[in-house]
Amino acid sequence: xxxxxxxxxxxxxxxxxxxxxxxxxxxxxxxxxxxxxxxxxxxxxxxxxxxxxxxxxxxxxxxxxxxxxxxxxxxxxxxxxxxxxxxxxxxxxxxxxxxxxxxxxxxxxxxxxxxxxxxxxxxxxxxxxxxxxxxxxxxxxxxxxxxxxxxxxxxxxxxxxxxxxxxxxxxxxxxxxxxxxxxxxxxxxxxxxxxxxxxxxxxxxxxxxxxxxxxxxxxxxxxxxxxxxxxxxxxxxxxxxxxxxxxxxxxxxxxxxxxxxxxxxxxxxxxxxxxxxxxxxxxxxxxxxxxxxxxxxxxxxxxxxxxxxxxxxxxxxxxxxxxxxxxxxxx
Amino acid sequence: xxxxxxxxxxxxxxxxxxxxxxxxxxxxxxxxxxxxxxxxxxxxxxxxxxxxxxxxxxxxxxxxxxxxxxxxxxxxxxxxxxxxxxxxxxxxxxxxxxxxxxxxxxxxxxxxxxxxxxxxxxxxxxxxxxxxxxxxxxxxxxxxxxxxxxxxxxxxxxxxxxxxxxxxxxxxxxxxxxxxxxxxxxxxxxxxxxxxxxxxxxxxxxxxxxxxxxxxxxxxxxxxxxxxxxxxxxxxxxxxxxxxxxxxxxxxxxxxxxxxxxxxxxxxxxxxxxxxxxxxxxxxxxxxxxxxxxxxxxxxxxxxxxxxxxxxxxx
Ligand SMILES: Nc1ncnc2c1ncn2[C@@H]1O[C@H](COP(=O)(O)OP(=O)(O)O)[C@@H](O)[C@H]1O
Ligand SMILES: [Mg+2]
Numbered sequence: 001x002x003x004x005x006x007x008x009x010x011x012x013x014x015x016x017x018x019x020x021x022x023x024x025x026x027x028x029x030x031x032x033x034x035x036x037x038x039x040x041x042x043x044x045x046x047x048x049x050x051x052x053x054x055x056x057x058x059x060x061x062x063x064x065x066x067x068x069x070x071x072x073x074x075x076x077x078x079x080x081x082x083x084x085x086x087x088x089x090x091x092x093x094x095x096x097x098x099x100x101x102x103x104x105x106x107x108x109x110x111x112x113x114x115x116x117x118x119x120x121x122x123x124x125x126x127x128x129x130x131x132x133x134x135x136x137x138x139x140x141x142x143x144x145x146x147x148x149x150x151x152x153x154x155x156x157x158x159x160x161x162x163x164x165x166x167x168x169x170x171x172x173x174x175x176x177x178x179x180x181x182x183x184x185x186x187x188x189x190x191x192x193x194x195x196x197x198x199x200x201x202x203x204x205x206x207x208x209x210x211x212x213x214x215x216x217x218x219x220x221x222x223x224x225x226x227x228x229x230x231x232x233x234x235x236x237x238x239x240x241x242x243x244x245x246x247x248x249x250x251x252x253x254x255x256x257x258x259x260x261x262x263x264x265x266x267x268x269x270x271x272x273x274x275x276x277x278x279x280x281x282x283x284x285x286x287x288x289x290x291x292x293x294x295x296x297x298x299x300x301x302x303x304x305x306x307x308x309x310x311x312x313x314x315x316x317x318x319x320x321x322x323x324x325x326x327x328x329x330x331x
Numbered sequence: 332x333x334x335x336x337x338x339x340x341x342x343x344x345x346x347x348x349x350x351x352x353x354x355x356x357x358x359x360x361x362x363x364x365x366x367x368x369x370x371x372x373x374x375x376x377x378x379x380x381x382x383x384x385x386x387x388x389x390x391x392x393x394x395x396x397x398x399x400x401x402x403x404x405x406x407x408x409x410x411x412x413x414x415x416x417x418x419x420x421x422x423x424x425x426x427x428x429x430x431x432x433x434x435x436x437x438x439x440x441x442x443x444x445x446x447x448x449x450x451x452x453x454x455x456x457x458x459x460x461x462x463x464x465x466x467x468x469x470x471x472x473x474x475x476x477x478x479x480x481x482x483x484x485x486x487x488x489x490x491x492x493x494x495x496x497x498x499x500x501x502x503x504x505x506x507x508x509x510x511x512x513x514x515x516x517x518x519x520x521x522x523x524x525x526x527x528x529x530x531x532x533x534x535x536x537x538x539x540x541x542x543x544x545x546x547x548x549x550x551x552x553x554x555x556x557x558x559x560x561x562x563x564x565x566x567x568x569x570x571x572x573x574x575x576x577x578x579x580x581x582x583x584x585x586x587x588x589x590x591x592x593x594x595x596x597x598x599x600x601x602x603x604x605x606x607x608x609x610x611x612x613x614x615x616x617x618x619x620x621x622x623x624x625x626x627x628x629x630x631x632x633x634x635x636x637x638x639x640x641x642x643x644x645x646x
Binding site for chain 1: 546547555562641
């Protein structure tokens with residue numbers, strides 16, 4: 001494309017996304033105004049501890065908010081089209097073809113009564129109108145690509161005979177089968193054995209790159225991010241608290257929460273004795289503290305922190321932080 | 332499915348039959364009543380009574396009688412009815428078609444009506460319909476078949492004249508007429524069971540909606556119909572298959588009662604007569620027969636379950 005950067009539409013632009021659960025009057029704000037951008041073929045990570053609202057964010061993009069939840073506001077623009085305004089049929093045509101997802105729970109995400117082959121083939125036949133034979137051939141190729149040594153035999157297997165890692169690789173093959181523009185990978189390796197986590201992640205990255213698919217990688221593990229992501233959004237209690245290009249985030253983390261997450265990572269690689277997890281836990285969205293949501297756990301908290309939620313401030317190009325320690329920019 | 336599985340199931344079936352036969356035998360040892368006195372009356376000639384007892388072997392000790400009967404069964408001889416003075420197997424064969432057609436028609440009605448209805452009620456859920464549906468199901472489950480039978484007769488036979496009030500038309504006399512003669516009794520048995528199966532099917536479907544694989548199916552870009560019929564339905568059918576197996580026993584019990592209401596000469600009517608006459612060989616034969624059908628049906632259900640669910644290994 002030769003157009004100026006300002007006129008180019010990003011692949012995905014999420015603006016002020018709010019996904020709330022429970023009653024209208026006293027909503028539980030699981031995602032409370034999240035914004036981020038993803039360019040074509042980019043890998044962007046959303047990082048945060050368990051309970052920060054990462055999965056709900058991913059499911060909101062897919063239009064698959066769990067029962068009891070609703071998108072209360074914001075925009076999710078895929079190639080300029082706002083997905084939130086789409087009706088059920090229009091959203092259905094986007095899922096699988098342009099936007100797909102690998103879930104956090106490999107053990108339960110496949111249909112237990114359908115063979116691996118049936119589950120991949122139905123996708124190819126439905127979206128790409130392949131014949132039965134073509135679908136089988138393509139499935140074998142896909143399973144081969146995700147590292148199965150005997151893909152033909154695997155077609156007839158039921159999920160219960162496969163390990164978590166194998167199931168997740170089947171999910172990846174399925175999610176990439178129609179070469180979508182964007183893959184949302186929600187903690188794709190969290191439920192897996194540590195020994196194969198890196199392998200599955202590498203596979204995902206390589207295959208996505210092959211078919212020009214951008215990846216939104218959701219994880220609680222910063223270590224995973226450094227190898228893979230171009231840009232990182234750090235999420236805390238339903239909000240983005242810091243956003244930066246990966247290298248910048250690792251070399252110059254500004255938010256105390258990011259620093260805390262990084263301390264866990266580096267200490268693991270250096271020495272076990274220096275492992276310093278952040279004290280306390282993420283507040284549930286129905287019991288948020290006043291002001292900065294991280295303040296009660298923050299080693300640098302001061303008088304101003306509980307007053308109001310700090311704004312997200314751009315401290316340098318592409319690096320934003322939501323913290324009163326960095327009041328620069330336009331708060 | 333392996334041959335060891337089949338062998339094991341046949342062994343179970345045989346064991347069940349033996350246990351049931353023993354239990355029936357013991358029950359009639361304990362409860363009072365004498366078949367000869369019941370038949371001839373208390374004022375009959377003592378010599379006649381003695382002669383008859385001699386002939387039937389009712390004077391033998393219980394163990395000897397059981398041994399005699401068991402030997403007979405093993406050689407394919409269910410003995411002779413005291414009341415009817417005819418071979419038990421002949422009596423049963425005469426009447427089995429009646430009961431079987433009622434039972435199969437009722438079972439068929441349950442499957443054909445309840446399963447689709449349960450699916451529809453699961454898919455089209457709304458706040459206002461919820462209490463109406465569950466109340467209707469509660470009432471349906473609570474209605475006794477014999478009462479339903481009487482209502483059906485008064486409406487469809489007496490008022491509208493669409494069906495006979497009772498009696499059985501054998502197959503040989505015309506299939507349509509034969510089916511017509513067992514339609515109302517089958518419906519009377521089926522309605523409470525339809526209520527049960529509707530509830531099971533509906534709950535099973537609704538339960539499946541919340542499973543992760545359903546979310547996956549939607550994420551793959553399939554419309555609701557595809558997700559429902561290709562993914563949810565198969566999973567939801569497992570508990571329904573199980574409950575259909577359990578319900579067959581209710582259908583069989585239902586036929587025994589409904590045959591009285593419609594004066595149908597089936598196994599149920601025969602069983603009631605046999606019990607009141609203390610006709611031990613006939614009772615034993617009937618109980619064996621009925622147990623055999625119920626156990627066989629459960630075996631078929633097990634196999635069906637396995638066909639749907641690959642996780643269950645039949646070994
Ligand atoms: N199905 C649900 N019903 C009600 N609340 C939910 C549901 N799913 C998530 N939430 C709320 O959203 C919060 C964030 O959840 P989630 O996005 O799964 O966190 P993460 O993926 O970051 O671990 C949870 O703490 C919970 O309060
Ligand atoms: Mg999650």
